[in-house]
Amino acid sequence: MKNKYSIISLIKNSFSYHENWQKAWGDPEPKKEYEIIIIGGGGHGLATAYYLAKKHKIKNIAVIEKGWIGGGNTGRNTTIIRSNYLWDASAGLYDHALKIWEKLSQELNYNVMFSQRGVMNLAHNLQDVRDLKRRTHANRLNGIDAVYLNTQQVKKFCPIINTSPDIRYPVLGGTLQRRAGTARHDAVAWGYARGADEMGVDIIQNCEVKGIKRNGDSVDGIETTKGFIKTKKIGVVAAGHSSVIANMAGLKLPLESKPLQALVSEPVKPIIDTVVMSNAVHAYVSQSDKGELVIGAGTDDYVSYSQKGSHEIVEGTLNAILELYPIFSRMRMLRQWGGIVDICPDASPIISKTPIKGLYFNCGWGTGGFKATPGSGDLFAHTIANDEPHKLNAAFNLNRFVSGDLVDEHGAAAVAH
Amino acid sequence: MFLIHCPYCGEREQSEFKAGGEAHIVRPKQPTELSDDQWAEYLFMRKNIKGVQFERWVHTHGCRKWFNMVRDTSNDEIKAIYKMGEKPPTKYK
Numbered sequence A: 001m002k003n004k005y006s007i008i009s010l011i012k013n014s015f016s017y018h019e020n021w022q023k024a025w026g027d028p029e030p031k032k033e034y035e036i037i038i039i040g041g042g043g044h045g046l047a048t049a050y051y052l053a054k055k056h057k058i059k060n061i062a063v064i065e066k067g068w069i070g071g072g073n074t075g076r077n078t079t080i081i082r083s084n085y086l087w088d089a090s091a092g093l094y095d096h097a098l099k100i101w102e103k104l105s106q107e108l109n110y111n112v113m114f115s116q117r118g119v120m121n122l123a124h125n126l127q128d129v130r131d132l133k134r135r136t137h138a139n140r141l142n143g144i145d146a147v148y149l150n151t152q153q154v155k156k157f158c159p160i161i162n163t164s165p166d167i168r169y170p171v172l173g174g175t176l177q178r179r180a181g182t183a184r185h186d187a188v189a190w191g192y193a194r195g196a197d198e199m200g201v202d203i204i205q206n207c208e209v210k211g212i213k214r215n216g217d218s219v220d221g222i223e224t225t226k227g228f229i230k231t232k233k234i235g236v237v238a239a240g241h242s243s244v245i246a247n248m249a250g251l252k253l254p255l256e257s258k259p260l261q262a263l264v265s266e267p268v269k270p271i272i273d274t275v276v277m278s279n280a281v282h283a284y285v286s287q288s289d290k291g292e293l294v295i296g297a298g299t300d301d302y303v304s305y306s307q308k309g310s311h312e313i314v315e316g317t318l319n320a321i322l323e324l325y326p327i328f329s330r331m332r333m334l335r336q337w338g339g340i341v342d343i344c345p346d347a348s349p350i351i352s353k354t355p356i357k358g359l360y361f362n363c364g365w366g367t368g369g370f371k372a373t374p375g376s377g378d379l380f381a382h383t384i385a386n387d388e389p390h391k392l393n394a395a396f397n398l399n400r401f402v403s404g405d406l407v408d409e410h411g412a413a414a415v416a417h
Numbered sequence B: 001m002f003l004i005h006c007p008y009c010g011e012r013e014q015s016e017f018k019a020g021g022e023a024h025i026v027r028p029k030q031p032t033e034l035s036d037d038q039w040a041e042y043l044f045m046r047k048n049i050k051g052v053q054f055e056r057w058v059h060t061h062g063c064r065k066w067f068n069m070v071r072d073t074s075n076d077e078i079k080a081i082y083k084m085g086e087k088p089p090t091k092y093k
Helices: A007-014 A043-054 A088-108 A126-141 A151-157 A185-198 A239-248 A311-324 A370-386 B036-043
Strands: A033-039 A061-064 A119-123 A147-150 A173-177 A202-204 A209-215 A218-224 A227-236 A256-265 A275-278 A283-287 A293-299 A333-343 A350-353 A359-363 B003-006 B010-013 B018-022 B052-058 B066-072 B077-083
Touching: A033 A043, A033 A218, A043 A061, A043 A185, A043 A370, A061 A227, A088 A185, A088 A370, A119 A126, A119 A151, A126 A147, A126 A173, A147 A151, A151 A173, A185 A202, A185 A370, A209 A239, A227 A239, A227 A370, A239 A256, A239 A333, A239 A359, A256 A311, A275 A311, A283 A311, A293 A311, A293 A333, A350 A370, A359 A370, B003 B077
Parallel strands: A033 A061, A033 A227, A061 A202, A119 A275, A227 A359
Antiparallel strands: A119 A173, A147 A173, A209 A218, A218 A227, A256 A293, A256 A333, A275 A283, A283 A293, A350 A359, B003 B010, B018 B052, B052 B066, B066 B077
16 A cells, blocks of 8 residues: 655655655566556556556556656657647547546646646648637537637737747747646656556566567467566557567557657746747747756657657757747757657557457557547556447547548647657 | 768768658559558558668758668668669668
């Protein structure tokens, strides 16, 4: 049983100089067999394990992680959470996640620092204006809060934006989702890990999957650096490495893995209290609780697993940032990094069964998976436990690439992929 | 960022080029006879290899010609470059 985190436990532990906090999760050796194995200990994988244990009462679950939990894309994203997607299927999926976010800290007894500071998406040309208005209407029909702002309202909501008509891509308007915002990404992984561990999930770190053993058309277990582990059900949540795992099972996925970069500035006093994204110039910015500007850049166009990315991508993003926010012209950037994102041809995820019995994939989140973490885990757990998708993720099946029933969110999703 | 040796122009910065995805995916000869599964395979399914991969690139801001490249996607090291229509180097197969 885990001790509850509260103001009282905080005070109590301060007397022992915070040296005696209970361990949030264990470090078990893998058992010989599990009912379900989740490959990938990021936010989505840990959330999947958490909901499998909590909602579906499955006892014998392991999460296998190559490095340390939350050390992949969970700790590399720009922490933006929103649900203002155009298509009904996406709106359903992402708003399901947003509703869980709103209660997540209480549910996990772990402060994920969810902050509904609003996300504003800018329009820079007439087509942007039309697209954004259309998306606002579509969102409202789906019960998602969205408003369209004109240039003056954009300026009022975020005064540091340069709304001069003289800039290369002038701000003609924007949309605002007030329920959207940010969360502390590490805390999400840690909170789910602690919750899953409490319910008996084995979180096995520093254990790389080397192969998937198949028995005809079903799975039989996984080969890892810590030996063979038997199981009848495998949920793969390996983000950029999904194709690598699929290849081990003799499966091909419609994915390409590419570096996506982000960067943070030196910390400064509060200057931007919302998240501003721009599709046309591909720049988005928010400010972390530490005071750093968190800036998201674009993906490179070539396949790479190198977690680096090209300099000109960052340069292009910063050009756009400086034109929109001249006040940042003398800011210094502290760190830059890349994460490997798995992108689907329709820029929508796959949460699906596969032609191999007992093998499930949750992948293809591309550049925007963090926001979906709780919903993705919940729906993937449902899919694995029942061997059937939930109605909210039924559209996100692998077979859509054969049937042609794609969920084309390229550009429509308020940010280019 | 890396340097790419265009087979027509010589060594240039990668920013002059654009990646065109996996190479040697043959366009179906009889498109009308393809099943949905075969279309999906041709249009969408990709090897997406971590390691040595064969891919197409185009020198967009140069000669605008397409060519093939053998590249290690785990560290972006370019192993070989050859023109369109040429046989891929066998040592990386």
